[in-house]
Amino acid sequence: MQSIHYSKLQRYALFILRVLIGWYFLYEGLAKVFTPNWSAFGYLMDSKGLFASFFARLAENPAWLEAVNWINIWGLTIVGLMLVLGLFTNIGYIGAMIFLLLYYLSHPPLLFAEYILPSEGSYLWVDKNLILLVTVAVLMLFPASRAISFDSLLFRKSR
Amino acid sequence: MKEEEKEINNQKEDKTPSAKEVSQGRRDALKAMVSVPVLGAMAYGVYRKRKAESTLRDAAEMSRFRTDVVPYSPPSPxxxxxxxxxIGFGIRGTQLAQGLGFATPEYVDGLIQQSKINPENTRYQDFMEQDDLRVMITAVCDIFDTYGEEAVLAGxxxxxxxxxxTLGPKPRRYRHYKELLAAPDVDAVVIASPDHWHGTMAMDALRAGKHVYLEKPMTWTVPETYELRALARSNPQLVFQLGHQNRQIEAYERARQIIERGLLGKISLVETxxxxxxxxxxxxxxxxxxxxxxxxxxxQFEGNPDRIKExxxxxxxxxxxxxxGPESREKFSLERFFRWRCWWDYSTGLSGDLLTHEYDAMNQILRLGIPSSASSSGGVYFFKDGRTVPDVLQTVxxxxxxxxxxxxxxxxxxxxSRSRKIMGHDATMEVxxxxxxxxxPQSEQYRRQIDQGVVKLDEPFYTYLPGQSVDAVSTATERYFAERGLLYSFISGKRYNTTFLHLKEWLDCIRNGKQPSCGIDQGFEEAITAHMGTRAYLEGRTMYWDKDKEEITRE
Structure with missing residues (x-):
């Protein structure tokens, strides 16, 4: 068995990164929880690129829209909690990546795409969603990010 | 740097835990919980933020309403x-028929074609989904044969x-509106003739015992305004609705509630x-x-002799x-027939055609009533095509x-694009x-909130977006979407045509004996107000309203 060794600093850095990303997701979720009638409608309708019609169709179907709203509000909150606590971290990572992938695909920073929702930076093909997506993938692939987590306790005790 | 190197995947399968391992276990448990305080920080942050937002909402008194705007109820099957x-199947008559659910087959084909070319054009779908108002068109009348025949097909x-x-039974086409009014199989009439016929036809219809939906403006001459009001008042069993469909706009009802609660402060100026x-x-x-x-x-186009005399x-x-004039009334003219709005001989000009919309909206929101005076100016400044009505008009x-x-x-x-503005001492409303x-910025009512920074002076304090049941202080993004019309289909997945709603209200009132929102009294106020503006323009002097005598006077 190959054992990988990390310095304390490396482990803390990965831990902090995980908690910060978790914080970001958690607050995105909570902000929606506390916004009366929050809806993804406008965001979905503003979609551009290859999948724009798919996202628009989601928005226009009331039942689907309700599901999308629910998944965003509670999904973001739960993923955030998972990453902050390090509880079922892998599921959290996968959830986070799915969210980020969908956000990226619905609003790809294409050459000539212009969004109604103004972005806070300038992007071409690569945006912060994509970078965050890869960051989460890196965290998932470096288990040291779980050194400080409920998972490490849980899965140790269960054995 | 001499760091303690550590193995992560250190799950060892020892059977008896040593003292060292027990202490290691405690350390791991503590370590696992290192990030729990982060949640505390989040909870504290969210609490503070929510508190600040609720202060903001307290300030946004205007976002809370006593009543919800009347919800749409579909007609009973x-x-x-x-x-x-x-009566009248020109531009507006065609639209009114569509509001009732009737259009010519050619028009329906056009809608289908448009939806094929542009899938985002939902007018065909909207028209097909428009609720059945439980009406039958049994009679039509237009003095231009082509329009008359189109009306038959639409009906x-x-x-x-x-x-x-497949067509249903064809409505009967009448050559003269009086023949239509004499028909026993007509309960109610929709009048969309040129302005100079409005009052006369409405009065004849009431005399014939028909309910009336009359296009605006209500009248062409001042004397007929009184006559029509008297007749409508003496026939309360007949429902009279004037065609100001703005009465059905939800946002206007909200505007009225906000103003009634004094949230704009003392209102001094309205700009439309x-x-x-x-x-x-x-x-x-x-x-x-x-x-x-x-x-x-x-x-028949020339007009009613009594009206022409007035x-x-x-x-x-x-x-x-x-x-x-300038041409004589007897002389046939295609320009005058199709573009009648350009001549006073048939028209009420900007005053009757467009000012009435603005006035009625403000009368709906502010309950203005008839003005005490009116002054106007303007002229024919751009369309030098022989018209007598002005193309630029200012009326105060x-x-x-x-x-x-x-x-x-x-x-x-x-x-x-100039927005309608209602200007109060404490706030301005754009409608x-x-x-x-x-x-x-100089508001007294909101002084405290301004000083606290709760109210930002450089952006709208309150925005009402149709279709939202809770009016929270909306975000810039939501406003952004709404202003581009993106939010409207969100209302209920269906957008209602206001003309349809206005006709529906009239029909509902006929069925249950209630009074519609733009009845004879609102119509009288609309007509007199427009006439005062017109006379002020024509005579070049201020017109006054003598409230006691109910007369337009010159001093």
Whole structure:
């Protein structure tokens, strides 16, 4: 068995990164929880690129829209909690990546795409969603990010 | 750097835990919980933020309403069928028929074609999904044969199909509106004739015992305004609705509630206007290729002799003969037939056509009533096509009792978008499909909130977006979407045509004996107000309203 060794600093850095990303997701979720009638409608309708019609169709179907709203509000909150606590971290990572992938695909920073929702930076093909997506993938692939987590306790005790 | 190197995957399978391992376990448990305080920090942050937001909402008193705006209730499928006669099947008559659910097969084909070319164009779908109002068109009348025949086809197109579809029974086409009014199989009439016929036809319809939906403006001459009101009042069993469909706009009802609660403070000035910049907007409508002396009943177009006499008496007595004509009323003219709005001989000009919309909206929101005075100015500045009505008009109404001035400012040669503004001491409201309230920097009512920074002076304090049941202080993004119309289909997945709703209200009132929102009293106020503006323009002096005598006077 190959054992990988990390310095304390490396482990803390990965831990902090995980908690910060978790914080970001958690607050995105909570902000929606506390916004009366929050809806993804406008965001979905503003979609551009290859999948724009798919996202628009989601928005226009009331039942689907309700599901999308629910998944965003509670999904973001739960993923955030998972990453902050390090509880079922892998599921959290996968959830986070799915969210980020969908956000990226619905609003790809294409050459000539212009969004109604103004972005806070300038992007071409690569945006912060994509970078965050890869960051989460890196965290998932470096288990040291779980050194400080409920998972490490849980899965140790269960054995 | 001499760091302690550590193995992560250190799950060892020892059977008996040593003292060292127990302490290791405790350390791991503590370590696992290192990030728990992060949640505490999040909870604290969220609590603080929510508290700040609730202060903001407290300040946003105007976002809370006593009542919700009346929800839409579809017509009952077994409601009694009302038999309708349509008088006038020009531009507006066609639209009104569509509001009732009837269109020519050619028109339906056009809608289908448009939806094929542009899948985002949902007009076909909207028209097909428009609720059945339980009406039957049994009679139609238009003095231009082509329009008359189109009206017959529209009335028979009960399944809303394209060319080649199955038609229902054809309504009878009458050549003269009086014949239509005499028909026993007509319960109610929709009148969409030129302005000079409005009052006369409405009065004849009431005399014939028909319910009336009359296009605006209510009247062409001042004397007929009183006559029509008297007749409508003496026939309360007949439902009279004037065609100001703005009465159905949800945002206006919200605006009224906000103002009634004094949230704008003392209102001193209201600014409205019209900006259009194309021939169609200036009433230069196309002339139909089939139109000629044989296909048009010119004699009937000329007008009712009593009305013409009232018109000529006023124009003569006020020294305004230069505004009459220039062609004689008897002379057949395609321009005058299709573009009648350009001549006082048939029209009420900007005042009757467009000012009335603005005035009625403000009368709905502010309960203005008839102004104490009106002054106007303007002229024919752009469309030098022989018209007598102005294409630029400014009218200022004073509402003395209420201490409010309403300005109407119009040009038909520029379409810059100017919002309607209701200006109060504490805030300004912009009224459109959305409502925006911006707090005034000098406001006293909101002084505390301004000082606390709760109210930001550089952005609207309150925005009402139609379709949201809870009016939270909306985000910039939401406003952004709403202003681009993206939010409207969100209302309920269905957008209602206000003309449809206005007709529906009229029919509902006929069925249950209630009074509609734009009845004879609102109509009287609309007509007198418009006439005061028109007379002020024509005579070049201020017109006054003698409230006790109910008369327009010159001093």
């Amino acid at each position: 077994d409601a009694e069928v009302i038999r309708i006669g349509i 028979a197109n009960i399944h809303r199909e394209g060319v080649g579809g 206007g019209t900006n259009r910049n194309d021939p169609n907007g200036a009433w230069v409508y196309p002339i139909h290729k089939d139109a000629n002396q044989k296909t048009i009943d010119w004699e 018109y000529m008496d006023y124009m003569t007595s006020a020294g305004l003969l230069k505004y009459v 109404f004073e509402f003395g009792d209420k201490e409010i001035t309403m300005l109407y400012s119009a040009t038909l040669a520029n379409q810059f 459109g499909n959305t409502l925006k309230v911006t707090v005034d």
